[in-house]
Every structure is written in structure tokens, then in C-alpha cells.
Amino acid sequence: MRVAVLKEDNCQPKKCNDECHAFCPPVRNGQECIILDDKTGKPHISESLCIGCGICVNKCPHDALIIEQLPSELETDMIHRYSMNGFRLFRLPTPSKESVVGILGPNGMGKSTAINALSGRIVPNLGDWMDKDADWDGVIESLPRGELRDFFVAVKAEKIRVALKPQNVDRLPKRVQGTVRDLLTKVDERNMFQEMTEKLGIDHLLERTIQQLSGGELQRMAICATLLRDVDVYFFDEPSSYLDIHERMRIVGIIQELSETKRVIVIEHDLAVLDVLCDLVHIVYGKKGAFGIFTPARTTRQAINTYLDGFLPEQNVRIRDKPIKFLNHSDRVAELGSKVVSWGGLGKKLGDFTLSTGEGAVHRSEVVGVVGPNGTGKSTMIKVLAGEHDYDEGWVTSSASISYKPQHVDVDIDGSVQLWLDSEIGPRWRAGEFNVNVIRALGVDELLPKRVKKLSGGERQAVSIAICLGREADLYLLDEPSAHLDANARMEAAKAIRRTMEANEKSAFVIDHDVYFIDIVSDSLLVFEGEGGSHGKAEGPFKLQEGMNRFLKGVNVTFRRDHDSKRPRINKAASRKDREQRTSGDFYSFNH
Ligand code: ADP
Ligand code: SF4
Numbered sequence: 211m212r213v214a215v216l217k218e219d220n221c222q223p224k225k226c227n228d229e230c231h232a233f234c235p236p237v238r239n240g241q242e243c244i245i246l247d248d249k250t251g252k253p254h255i256s257e258s259l260c261i262g263c264g265i266c267v268n269k270c271p272h273d274a275l276i277i278e279q280l281p282s283e284l285e286t287d288m289i290h291r292y293s294m295n296g297f298r299l300f301r302l303p304t305p306s307k308e309s310v311v312g313i314l315g316p317n318g319m320g321k322s323t324a325i326n327a328l329s330g331r332i333v334p335n336l337g338d339w340m341d342k343d344a345d346w347d348g349v350i351e352s353l354p355r356g357e358l359r360d361f362f363v364a365v366k367a368e369k370i371r372v373a374l375k376p377q378n379v380d381r382l383p384k385r386v387q388g389t390v391r392d393l394l395t396k397v398d399e400r401n402m403f404q405e406m407t408e409k410l411g412i413d414h415l416l417e418r419t420i421q422q423l424s425g426g427e428l429q430r431m432a433i434c435a436t437l438l439r440d441v442d443v444y445f446f447d448e449p450s451s452y453l454d455i456h457e458r459m460r461i462v463g464i465i466q467e468l469s470e471t472k473r474v475i476v477i478e479h480d481l482a483v484l485d486v487l488c489d490l491v492h493i494v495y496g497k498k499g500a501f502g503i504f505t506p507a508r509t510t511r512q513a514i515n516t517y518l519d520g521f522l523p524e525q526n527v528r529i530r531d532k533p534i535k536f537l538n539h540s541d542r543v544a545e546l547g548s549k550v551v552s553w554g555g556l557g558k559k560l561g562d563f564t565l566s567t568g569e570g571a572v573h574r575s576e577v578v579g580v581v582g583p584n585g586t587g588k589s590t591m592i593k594v595l596a597g598e599h600d601y602d603e604g605w606v607t608s609s610a611s612i613s614y615k616p617q618h619v620d621v622d623i624d625g626s627v628q629l630w631l632d633s634e635i636g637p638r639w640r641a642g643e644f645n646v647n648v649i650r651a652l653g654v655d656e657l658l659p660k661r662v663k664k665l666s667g668g669e670r671q672a673v674s675i676a677i678c679l680g681r682e683a684d685l686y687l688l689d690e691p692s693a694h695l696d697a698n699a700r701m702e703a704a705k706a707i708r709r710t711m712e713a714n715e716k717s718a719f720v721i722d723h724d725v726y727f728i729d730i731v732s733d734s735l736l737v738f739e740g741e742g743g744s745h746g747k748a749e750g751p752f753k754l755q756e757g758m759n760r761f762l763k764g765v766n767v768t769f770r771r772d773h774d775s776k777r778p779r780i781n782k783a784a785s786r787k788d789r790e791q792r793t794s795g796d797f798y799s800f801n802h
Contacts, residue, residue: 211280212262212596214255214502216295219664220274223251223802230255230266230275236522245419245624255295255380267792272659284503286352288337290323297760299323301504303471303492305443310465312484312510313477314517315494316696317668321477325445328475330365331373364442373439376476377447378667379428380618383421390423394680397545399440409464421739425452425617426584443473450480451693454584455765456721462487479697482725482769485514486780493517495529502789515775517697534701536729536776546733547574549685551595551610557603558587558594566605570736572685572717574781577708578751579728580721582738582763586746589617591738592687610684617689619674621662627673628658631727637678647709648676651702667694675703679710684709686718692727700773704731725769725778729754737761758798768797 223535228246232252244266246252253275255266262275267275270727284300291298291512301359303313305328312537326332335444336352346366353359360768364370376382390412394403407413410430415423423431429452436444450458458480465487468474478484484491493512496502505525508516516522520530552571557564565587572578572595580588594597597609623630631639631654639649649655652672657665665673671694678688688707692700704727711718720731728735736759740746751759762768768791769778778798781788791799 211282211285212260213276213278213280213298213501214257214260214295215275215278215297215497216253216255216302217276217499218252219661220272221252221270222442226271228253228556229269229271231271233265235263235265236261236377239507243685245706250352251452252297261633265624272539273656274731276497278500279413280501285337290327290332290334291339292336293339296339297323299327299334299504300455300496301506302327302358303475303494303504304507305361305478305544306490306507306554307356307473308469308471309509310469310476310487312488312491312513313494313504313526313645314484314491314697315502315512317666318502319494319496320504321447322496323502323503325372325374325475327577328361328365329374329685330368330370330443343691350749352454355645370443371439371441372443372445373436373441374445375432375447375449377434377638379432379451380425380510380667382428382432382763383423386420389417389419393431393436395419397435397452401436406434409460412461413462424584426454426457429453430457430461433464434693437464437468441472444468444477445474446474446478448477448479450478450483450695450723451786452584452690453524454582455725455767456583458483459724459765462802466749468571474729479695479700480724480726481514481518482780484718485510486782493522493529495522495535510781511772514777515772518777519777530698531734534698534730536726536771536778541734546576547608547715549573551607553564553595553604553606555604556591556594558590558599558601560590561745564745565594565748566746567752568593570748570751571753572719574715574717575712576751577711577718577720577731578736579732579736579754580736580738581723581728581757582748582764583740585742585793586738586740587748588738588746589687590753591688591746591748592721594720596685596687598705608688611682612685613678613681613683614686615674615688615691617693619670621670623662625662626652626658627660627665630662630673631658631677631680634677639676643713644680648679648706652676653699653702668696668699671695672699672703675706679707686716688718689721689776690723691720692722694722697726699706700727701730707731712745718721729778732757735761737764739764748774755798759795762797763795768799770802 214413231244234244240257245254287300289299334349350362381389412430488510490507491510492507493505519535520533521528549571554569558566594601598611617677654676733749736750737760768781768788770787
């Protein structure tokens with residue numbers, strides 16, 4: 211089966227010479243393999259006449275075409291196709307009774323399309339995109355007997371109601387007016403307003419307007435609003451963004467409780483969270499913007515290990531060149547260089563908030579993971595080290611120059627990604643090690659012509675990380691680089707940060723809440739404790755394991771290692787391993 215997809219955003223017929231049409235061999239032989247639209251000038255590609263030579267893909271100056279060959283057995287599994295050369299979706303995840311079903315895979319591969327189909331918002335056309343009267347009977351007949359088919363029978367009978375926690379909670383302030391109380395009261399179909407707002411720790415925010423909330427507060431409010439609805443299926447699209455690990459663990463408990471009586475589907479890129487939260491996981495793979503394929507559900511452990519390994523044996527498909535590997539701490543060989551900055555007994559007061567620190571130092575080539583609850587002064591401290599904030603007590607050896615990627619990147623550039631890169635870091639991104647290790651590794655090379663305003667959250671994050679790493683500085687501070695990135699992009703970003711520091715003998719602080727990300731990126735750990743908004747204390751940097759043990763003790767969670775992939779896994783509370791590890795103080799085990 212041949213798939214020809216036109217990326218509408220990239221295609222700019224006014225700015226090219228119709229290369230696709232001019233060079234297509236079947237067209238040159240008189241066949242109507244590509245027809246240019248009378249009105250728009252954009253190509254319509256016939257998949258049956260296309261010979262798959264790929265010439266149009268290479269000739270198009272705007273990288274607007276995708277031609278792929280897919281296994282023919284998929285043909286009968288097509289669920290939806292938007293248009294002749296539009297995105298298409300194969301197979302669906304199954305909302306299962308009394309389970310949390312996870313979806314693992316990049317964005318742009320049809321997760322929203324699948325959710326829209328499962329919620330009855332679009333009637334899947336099974337690939338017949340011209341059929342505007344597609345009906346549920348066709349969909350039901352096309353599915354084998356089983357849970358998914360039964361589910362669609364209920365969708366047809368309008369017996370299924372759904373609620374969705376949207377992906378981008380940071381867009382809510384632009385769309386919703388009023389206070390948190392107003393918003394939540396309106397959706398309280400289960401009469402659980404008080405219980406849920408307390409459980410989510412937002413009962414003190416009720417009189418605030420949506421515009422006054424931080425990212426983490428917006429996230430908890432949006433999750434609360436979804437939980438208050440009385441529906442059959444609950445979808446949570448990226449529930450963990452902006453939440454610290456305490457909050458993530460709390461959400462895990464709440465969603466699991468919900469699944470005891472309801473169907474729940476979760477899209478999540480923090481693999482430690484996905485792992486502990488879900489009963490079953492569907493991997494989704496394909497080509498961004500062109501097609502997406504859902505695999506049958508696997509057990510969560512199997513799905514994550516398979517995903518990290520990068521090869522789907524049942525489908526015989528490689529989804530990544532190389533496996534993602536977790537190192538034992540002792541495997542880390544990087545030699546740390548001389549001290550870049552050291553400090554002791556720092557104290558800093560900012561309004562009602564006080565920060566204090568122990569004694570510590572950072573070396574050349576060292577990547578320091580920075581962990582701890584939201585609002586305990588993580589970025590404040592690093593800005594003190596860089597001389598950007600003064601301090602009230604203690605000492606710092608010198609002020610090192612700093613390159614900073616904030617949590618929320620506000621850019622107001624009316625131009626392309628290329629222009630953004632040029633204006634921030636000059637031409638250095640175009641070649642050499644930086645181009646290979648950062649620009650290409652983060653997929654920024656594929657975004658160059660795209661307008662900055664049209665970037666998705668993940669794309670914007672990738673470019674921001676590249677810009678931060680591309681500036682000249684002694685210290686690099688990255689605040690939540692994993693936010694909005696999919697699991698694969700997170701691992702690539704972690705590697706890009708490490709490589710840049712090793713190659714240039716620089717040092718980085720990386721603030722993040724994703725334990726897998728922190729594990730891969732960090733040589734050492736700076737651990738914050740305290741109470742958000744009131745006081746924070748920074749200890750360390752410690753060696754990774756020692757730091758994790760301290761940090762996780764505070765969170766009250768233990769991790770073991772998966773015996774195959776060596777990835778960290780959260781233990782079930784009060785399980786045998788959990789109790790053993792607690793007793794021996796081994797919260798972040800490298801041996802179990
Ligand atoms: P995900 O939720 O995994 O990010 P989506 O289901 O939103 O993926 O989208 C997959 C692809 O489908 C997108 O790249 C987009 O090009 C295409 N798409 C989504 N909605 C429409 C639509 N209404 N019309 C045409 N194409 C669409
Ligand atoms: Fe024509 Fe298909 Fe070759 Fe493109 S890949 S030039 S559409 S034959």
C-alpha cells in the first residue's frame with residue numbers, strides 16, 4: 211500500500227516551480243499521477259499511479275511531500291483518512307473496563323484523531339474520505355468481535371459520554387474567564403467539588419481567576435474539572451506536565467481510583483508515571499503528519515521495554531535506530547574537571563519566600579540534575595550562582611556567565627525557526643558537532659522553514675533547548691526541558707545536553723521532574739526540600755544515587771531496576787520490594 215501525503219503547511223505553490231509535477235516520471239509519461247489544483251495550485255497525488263520513486267520528495271524545495279510504502283495487510287485496518295493526501299489512522303486503542311489504558315508515542319501520530327473517533331465526535335470513514343455520510347454501522351461491521359466493537363455499539367446508541375483533559379493547559383487562560391470556583395462548580399456532575407479540590411490540593415485557589423494560576427495549578431484545575439464530570443470514559447492528555455513528582459504521584463493515585471469504576475485512557479510521556487499508572491499500554495508509531503498506527507495493547511512493562519528497545523517484534527518494525535539505555539551509576543566514566551563555581555551557606559529572601567543552601571561546587575563537564583517540589587527556589591538559587599540575583603548571606607566564588615532556558619519560553623518572532631536561530635546564536639548552528647549533536651538530534655533541522663508562531667509546544671521546546679545550548683556561557687541552566695517533549699525526544703534532549711557539556715567542558719543545571727530524564731542527563735543531583743512559596747533548602751550536589759535516595763525519601767517513593775532494560779521502576783507502595791528498600795534506605799536502587 212502506497213501512502214502519499216502533502217504537508218499542507220509546507221506546500222507553497224507561489225514560492226516554487228511546481229517541481230513535484232515537473233519531475234514526476236509517470237507525469238512525464240503522460241499519466242495523471244500528479245494533478246495541480248486549479249484554485250490552490252497544490253498537487254493532488256494519485257497513490258495508485260505513483261511508482262514510489264521519491265523524486266518529488268527530494269525535488270520539493272519546501273519539504274512538503276511524504277511518500278511511504280506500508281504493509282498491505284494494514285489496508286483493511288484503516289480507521290480514518292482526512293483527505294486524498296491527508297493524514298490517516300490505522301487501528302485504535304481500546305478503552306477497557308476498570309483499567310487505565312496508556313498511549314505511548316510521539317505527538318502528531320493521530321492520538322487526538324483516535325480520541326475524537328472513540329468519543330463519537332468524528333465518525334471514522336475507514337479510509338473512504340469522499341464518503342461524507344459514513345455511519346457507525348460500517349465502523350462496527352469492520353471490527354472483529356470484542357471489546358472495541360461493543361464499545362462502538364454503545365457509541366452509536368449514544369450511550370457513551372466522555373470527558374477530556376486537554377494537552378495544553380497553558381492555553382486555558384486565553385479561552386476561559388472567571389474564577390476556579392466558577393469553572394469547577396459548572397462541571398460538578400458528581401457532587402464531589404469539595405472532595406476533589408482537596409485531593410488535588412487546589413482548595414486554597416478557588417477565588418483566583420484562571421489567569422492568575424501557574425502552570426502546575428492550571429494542570430491540577432483541569433484534571434479536577436475532568437474528574438468532576440460524570441461520564442463513561444475519561445481521557446487525560448499529558449496530565450503530568452508542570453507538576454512536581456509529589457503531585458504526579460498524587461494524580462496517579464486519583465486516576466487509578468477513578469479506573470476502579472470507569473474507563474480511563476491516558477497519554478503520558480513521563481515513562482515512570484506511565485509505568486506506575488497504567489494497566490495496559492498501546493504503542494503508537496508512524497510518520498508525523500502522514501500516518502499513525504496503534505499496536506494492540508501490551509502489559510505496561512512490556513510496552514515500555516519494547517518502546518525503549520526501539521523494535522516492535524510482532525509488527526517487525528523498527529521505531530528508532532538505537533535502543534535507549536540506562537547506565538548504572540558506576541558505568542559513568544566522565545571525568546569531572548576543575549571547579550567552575552562553589553558556594554556555601556547562601557541565604558536569600560524574596561518577599562515571603564526564603565531560600566537557604568548548604569555547601570557545594572560544580573565542575574567542568576558536570577551536569578547537575580536539580581530536583582524538588584515546585585516553588586522551593588530552584589531557579590532562584592542558580593541565578594544567584596550566576597550573579598543575576600544578589601544574596602543576603604553566605605558566599606559564592608565567582609559569577610560565571612549563564613545561558614538560561616526558562617520554563618515558559620515567550621518568543622515574539624514573526625518569522626521562521628531559521629531566523630530565530632540566526633538572531634539568537636548566529637551561524638554556528640549550521641555546521642560541525644553542534645549541528646549533529648544538537649540541531650539534528652533534537653529534530654530542529656526539520657523545523658527550519660516553519661514559522662515560530664506555528665510551532666507546537668514540543669517543537670518550541672526543542673528549538674529553545676538548542677538555542678540555550680548554542681550560546682557561549684560557563685553555566686547552562688535549563689528549566690523543565692522535558693515539558694511537551696515526547697518520551698523519545700526527552701531521551702534525545704538528555705543526550706544532547708550531556709554531549710554538549712562534555713565536548714565543551716562546560717557545566718549545566720537541569721531542573722526537571724521526569725525521573726528517567728534526570729537519570730540519563732545527570733552526573734550529580736542538587737536536592738531541594740521545603741514548602742513551595744514559603745521556604746526552600748538546597749543540599750548537594752550529591753552523587754546521583756545518594757541524591758536520588760535523599761530526594762525520593764522526601765517524596766516517599768522507592769524505585770527498583772527493571773531486570774531487562776535496567777530502567778528505574780516505581781515500586782507499589784507497601785510491596786515487598788518497597789518495604790525492603792525503605793528499611794535499607796535504598797530508595798533508588800541500582801541493584802534490585
Ligand atoms: P496527535 O493527537 O497524536 O498529535 P492528531 O490526531 O492531532 O495527532 O493529528 C494527526 C495528523 O492529522 C496531524 O498531523 C494533522 O495533519 C492531521 N489532522 C488532524 N485533524 C485534521 C483535520 N480536521 N483535517 C485534516 N487533517 C487533520
Ligand atoms: Fe511521482 Fe510518486 Fe515519484 Fe512522487 S514518488 S515523483 S508522485 S511517482
